[in-house]
Amino acid sequence: MPPGSWGSSHEGMIGKQDSWEFSCSYWQRNGVITIRILLVEDEAVFAQRIRANLTEAGFVTDHAADGNKGWILGDTQAYDAAILDLGLPALSGLDILKRWRHAGSRLPVLILTGRSGWVERVNGLNAGADDYLEKPFQTQELVARLRALLRRSSGMADPTIRCGELELDTTTGVARKAGRSVDLTALELRILEYLMHRTERFVSQSELRDHIYSVEETRDTNAVEVHIARLRKKLGRGIIRTARGMGYRIG
Ligand code: CA
Secondary structure, X not given: OOOOOOOOOOOOEEXXXXXXOOOOOOOOOOOOOOOEEEEEOOOHHHHHXXXXXXXXXXXXXXXXXXXXXXXXXXXXXOOOEEEEEOOOOOOOHHHHHHHHHHOOOOOOEEEEEOOOOHHHHHHHXXXXXXEEEEOOEEHHHHHHHHHHHHHHHOOOOOOEEEEOOEEEEOOOOEEEEOOEEEOOOHHHHHHHHHHHOOOOOOEOXXXXXXXXXXXXXXXXXXXXXXXXXXXXXXHOHHHEEEEOOOEEEEO
């Protein structure tokens, strides 16, 4: 799907079913890019809506509807951030968070709390949550907070990542080379953003594959190679280096 051709974008109050509306074209300008997010939320309709909005905003999202599945996914899969509801069947959000932190996970976590749940917020932050959002909330705020969380976790306060003459605005998904914008597909943008956040090292094909697809998408390592080849064609061969057995690196 080329940038700029995303379908209708969503803006609405989440957590209040009847006030849900799709009215906004604010985000669809350039096709926003992404990394991989885990959403743990048991209310099916609510979760579907959040997920649809995250997808529209360019995130790859896996959804877990109960605490056990959420805990296991977060423990075994490679995510860049998690959205964690606290009230969940099987295992509470707070217990999941404690288990992840106890196991040494530094996964950035945003917790969803109920209205006036200050005790929940305090407990969540004490258990290692990085941010919280009180229900109901605006989708735009969830997306903005996630992006801020991702920037903080990668040590970058500026939403634009720069590397030599290459520039990527992570809020709009626009890539530029020497000041000229380059037309990239959503997957190419995901790969580029992932590599640009990690210019200090080589990234293996399997690491890229684990980060750019959701669990439901077919993960094809060969496809990574194809996307890298296309990126090189668009950006110039020298931009992405390859080291045999080590993977890819920008710069
Ligand atoms: Ca819940």
